[in-house]
Amino acid sequence: MATNLRIDTDLAELIPNDYPSVQALQKLQEQVGAEHEVAVIIESPSFKANKQFAETLIPQALKITQPDGSAYFIRAEFR
Structure with a gap:
């Protein structure tokens, strides 16, 4: 019986990273x-x-910035 079975619902994880669609995502x-x-x-x-x-x-x-120094907000728009 599998006790550490994990289901990954992220479809991008099923496709190789070098695919253009994964890179675009x-x-x-x-x-x-x-x-x-x-x-x-x-x-x-x-x-x-x-x-x-x-x-x-x-x-x-x-x-x-976040605690690690990275930007908290990546972009902003004014509407």
């Missing part, structure tokens, strides 16, 4: 992140003030 995960998405809502009566706040916040947020 890895690149996407590096750029977008595979863990969580963070949304920040900025609200005030002034659109101009909201935009100015976002333009100040984004570069500061991109400077945040």
